[in-house]
Amino acid sequence: MAILNKQYLFHLMPGLANLLKYQRGWFSYDLRAGLSVAAVALPVAIAYAELTGVSPIVGLYACILPMIAYAIFGSSRQLIIGPDAATCAIIAAVVAPLAKGNPHIYLQLVIMMTIMTGIWCLIASKLHLGALADLLSRPILTGLLNGVAITIITGQLSKVVGYESSANQLIERIIELPSDILTTHWPTLATSIVTLLLLLLFKRLTPKLPATLIVMIIMTTLAAFFAERVGIEVTGRFTDKVEDIDIKNFQPGLLRDLLVPSLNLALVSFVSLMLTARSFASKNRYEIDANAEFRALGIANIVSGLSQGFAVSGASSRTAVNDSIGGKTQLVSIIAALCIAFVLFFLTSPLQYIPIPSLGVVLIFATWSLIDFKSIRKLRRRNKEAFMLAVFTVVMVLLVGVIAGIGLAVLVGLMQFLRIIFRPTESLLGADADGRIHTLSRSGVVEPIKDTIIYRFNSPLTYFNVAYFKRRILHLVENENTENQDSVKWVVVDAVSALTHPDVSVIASLKELKQELADENISILLAGRKTELTKWLRIEEKKNSDWLLFPDLYLAVRYIQSIEQSTENEINRKDEGEVNEPSTLDRAIENSNVNLQLDQDDEITHPSINEDSNNIPKEV
Structure with a gap:
């Protein structure tokens, strides 16, 4: 004492x-x-x-x-x-x-x-x-x-x-x-x-x-x-x-x-x-x-x-x-x-x-x-x-x-400060020739990934800016589809910068956004904070099996390209008259040879990067 x-x-x-x-x-x-x-x-x-x-x-x-x-x-x-x-x-x-x-x-x-x-x-x-x-x-x-x-x-x-x-x-x-x-x-x-x-x-x-x-x-x-x-x-x-x-x-x-x-x-x-x-x-x-x-x-x-x-x-x-x-x-x-x-x-x-x-x-x-x-x-x-x-x-x-x-x-x-929170800056990301993820550049060195929008919202999402966040994504999808004839199939959101706390209004708006994108045959992926998001979504929905959650942008993009490659392989097998065997996500990732890395200069650092992927190498 x-x-x-x-x-x-x-x-x-x-x-x-x-x-x-x-x-x-x-x-x-x-x-x-x-x-x-x-x-x-x-x-x-x-x-x-x-x-x-x-x-x-x-x-x-x-x-x-x-x-x-x-x-x-x-x-x-x-x-x-x-x-x-x-x-x-x-x-x-x-x-x-x-x-x-x-x-x-x-x-x-x-x-x-x-x-x-x-x-x-x-x-x-x-x-x-x-x-x-x-x-x-x-x-x-x-x-x-x-x-x-x-x-x-x-x-x-x-x-x-x-x-x-x-x-x-x-x-x-x-x-x-x-x-x-x-x-x-x-x-x-x-x-x-x-x-x-x-x-x-x-x-x-x-x-x-x-x-x-x-x-x-x-x-x-x-x-x-x-x-x-x-x-x-x-x-x-x-x-x-x-x-x-x-x-x-x-x-x-x-x-x-x-x-x-x-x-x-x-x-x-x-x-x-x-x-x-x-x-x-x-x-x-x-x-x-x-x-x-x-x-x-x-x-x-x-x-x-x-x-x-x-x-x-x-x-x-x-x-x-x-x-x-x-x-x-x-x-x-x-x-x-x-x-x-x-x-x-x-x-x-x-x-x-x-x-x-x-x-x-x-x-x-x-x-x-x-x-x-x-x-x-x-x-x-x-x-x-x-x-x-x-x-x-x-x-x-x-x-x-x-x-x-x-x-x-x-x-x-x-x-x-409130203006920055209400209307923050945003970034669209892509990959360079070496597979590194950067902000898209006008020089063409960094190009968007096929059929995919990778979006970063540079502010925590709250009830007073989530509507703007939702409008921005839908506007970007609409513009991309108009220019390239309905090419967008995937929207990847960097959850690390945007989803920092379980705001009820934010979760509800995300569900609405997911449904509106699904009506257009577009899937939304949340990259980063997988453990927290799993817990928050489970509390709101009692289940979260239809959400696509990943520990980081790297694995989210790997998943997309693995699915695209698996789909292309199945189409080729059909064209060649082969037996159509069911394809699983594990087989898609196993067959993937994507070489995507995170560039530290772009500050894509996630506290949960290894929480669900300790045995997955960062370079394939």
Whole structure:
């Protein structure tokens, strides 16, 4: 029982399991990586708090306990969790209209949305919905990140340049930009320019040092002496004490307004986390558990909310720092969290002089890496539908906001998927001179088999596309008979790609198709999944003796040509006056000398290829 409890504990806490197997030689790597991650995370967390619309101290809260929680519950050894541009932009977009300018209610909503996001993640983990990582396809996520990046950059222009802007949406900001520029505060703009130049300089000259931290220390020191004199806005004094939140005065009705946005935030955060975690796990040759990651993300967000932080996700930039320094385990997150906690409790006084223009530049600098139009252009050459989906996502995020944009992009993505399922591609197969089965080609290298249509439907058959499948086969038979004077005698269906589950409507339509073809003296053969089809048809019909089922296309074609050859031999014997002996299928196959093979390039691979034909050679 103790062993089972220990295994269950390690299943819930894969990070703890790794830490208990810690090797002494890893500590130096983890210590350096932890210090480096903390150096990068500190200024970024304060900047993202500004983006979210809360006090800078909340950004630090969002780093400490969530990082420790993920170190225990997460399965990735490199991933660093923390504030993220996309999650912060989503929170601000949702909470600002609901708070109506009340900062107390604003913080309440941020905390409640963060906790609800964590609860959604825990529910998804319990239901084993790790596959939801694939719901936001790469085109949608690429478009989302580009749209969020443009939104953040335009939103920070007023802080960087120093003008007052009343516009909240992108279009309004762009319209008002010419008039707003005229009110530029030149000391603020000068501070922003110096910050940007220092960032570029340190990035180039000392790429291994935390450029953002160094620059923020320099600008904070300068601001402490000159900001008040020239009117540069700073973060102001804040305390390391947790602000009292009066839950009794919270309006429960607002939870309804947060229900769907928190679900969207959970999905976006998880997908972003999984993309980062998978890429670094692949690089370092280990596997991660998607459901464990969902659980770890949920716990991290709940912990963040309870400690008055905001929603967190996988931080790709900080994870890259960890990996580049050579961090070995989740201890990196714990060391980084302790460093940030030290700053929170002992060094908060200097943080009041951080210049707001410098934070804006840091946000723009960090967000600039999210802009990736090159990937969208590549999609145009590789997949036009994916390209259109990515562009649509960018446009919708910019025009209607992050939450609505995500919803519309997912809806369009699902519609594209359904269109593929409703009207999938199809293939007609034939044989080349060597007897290999390929898709028919216009060059004539691959020709159709005499009197036979071999048909592949490139989608699982369901109740909403089986009627189309049936119409397509009947149309192909009609066209072939019209062109070649009733030549079709056999229709072979590749069951591997089409018949994946026992849909009642599909079985009924297959029976109708078989009868309609039989009325035209045409036989239908199902190739692949013989065991499953036998079971499904037996359940539907109680018997299936009149169905022609074969383990694969190879044996189906052998059967057809054996029957044709047997029939021809019997006709020849009749013409020669020989005694007509009954012909059996076994004798037909035994006398067959057909040389048909499956070509791997055509991906005709069947899981059941040997289930009923272990003793039949694949080459005759």
